[in-house]
Amino acid sequence: MTAPARPTAPARPTAPALLTAQGLSHTYPDASTPALRGVDLRIGVGESVAIMGASGSGKSTLLHALAGIIAPTAGSIVLNTPAGPIRMEELNENQRASVRRRDLGFVFQQGLLLHELSALENVAVALMLGGTPRPEAELAAAQWLARLGLAGMEQRRLGELSGGQAQRVAIARAQVTGARLIFADEPTGALDSATSAEVLDLLLDSVEPADARSGGRSLVVVTHDRAVAERCARLITLSDGRIVADESNHGTAGLSGGTGGTGEAGATAGERA
Numbered sequence: 001m002t003a004p005a006r007p008t009a010p011a012r013p014t015a016p017a018l019l020t021a022q023g024l025s026h027t028y029p030d031a032s033t034p035a036l037r038g039v040d041l042r043i044g045v046g047e048s049v050a051i052m053g054a055s056g057s058g059k060s061t062l063l064h065a066l067a068g069i070i071a072p073t074a075g076s077i078v079l080n081t082p083a084g085p086i087r088m089e090e091l092n093e094n095q096r097a098s099v100r101r102r103d104l105g106f107v108f109q110q111g112l113l114l115h116e117l118s119a120l121e122n123v124a125v126a127l128m129l130g131g132t133p134r135p136e137a138e139l140a141a142a143q144w145l146a147r148l149g150l151a152g153m154e155q156r157r158l159g160e161l162s163g164g165q166a167q168r169v170a171i172a173r174a175q176v177t178g179a180r181l182i183f184a185d186e187p188t189g190a191l192d193s194a195t196s197a198e199v200l201d202l203l204l205d206s207v208e209p210a211d212a213r214s215g216g217r218s219l220v221v222v223t224h225d226r227a228v229a230e231r232c233a234r235l236i237t238l239s240d241g242r243i244v245a246d247e248s249n250h251g252t253a254g255l256s257g258g259t260g261g262t263g264e265a266g267a268t269a270g271e272r273a
């Protein structure tokens with residue numbers, strides 16, 4: 001039996017949608033059961049959204065589907081970009097890669113950074129892949145690295161940086177292109193708690209409300225760490241490929257679990273802002 005829907009919140013202005021997903025389902029090839037089952041989700045501009053859930057509940061699959069890393073087997077995703085709305089399910093793999101490069105930023109526990117490159121090159125390359133000339137890309141990269149506390153470390157290779165410093169490079173890389181939506185998958189998973197808090201501060205600093213100048217920026221974080229989730233404005237809980245709770249971290253008493261409501265998830269974004 002489906003759990004009763006959470007009472008509807010009073011109508012309030014909602015942040016404009018940055019991403020809207022409907023009916024997202026995904027079954028991996030050769031898998032007998034779906035990893036995602038009919039997820040509806042709306043991410044507003046300026047939101048910070050944590051996704052939690054037990055191991056295997058579908059967190060990474062959801063993040064990968066929302067970010068166009070995988071093509072879900074069913075459902076639709078509309079990403080609102082400065083150039084207009086993009087329907088992700090209509091894109092082929094190359095087109096999705098362009099969207100990821102241009103419109104999305106990624107901070108993963110490991111992976112995206114290139115160990116043989118310097119901190120500066122790792123950030124600049126995100127712009128150069130989009131056609132920005134190297135000198136301009138390196139200037140912007142240096143500015144972002146300085147902003148994230150890495151001035152003087154531009155020429156260090158990744159292997160010469162601590163885990164927290166490497167994550168700062170990843171955050172700089174995710175933001176240097178002006179991406180309005182940043183996805184982070186266990187961004188603090190390999191860090192001690194003090195460094196983890198610093199990295200989280202920097203990630204949350206990247207969130208900007210809707211604004212005519214910058215357009216605003218949102219953050220989606222997959223995490224096992226409740227301390228990380230509690231710092232985000234909104235907490236979504238997955239179980240068995242479904243959203244079982246979607247709640248504001250402001251004014252609610254933490255995670256109650258099983259509140260149902262995969263419906264207009266995020267409809268009260270304005271309340272959370």
Ligand SMILES: Nc1ncnc2c1ncn2[C@@H]1O[C@H](COP(=O)(O)OP(=O)(O)OP(=O)(O)O)[C@@H](O)[C@H]1O
Nearest residue numbers: 028029031035053054055056057058059060061062
């Ligand atoms: N490439 C794959 N091929 C087949 N099955 C997969 C693949 N990736 C994930 N799965 C399965 O899909 C389900 C959801 O996995 P997913 O990685 O999304 O969960 P998760 O909540 O992120 O887990 P964790 O917290 O352990 O990282 C699991 O049953 C998993 O075994």
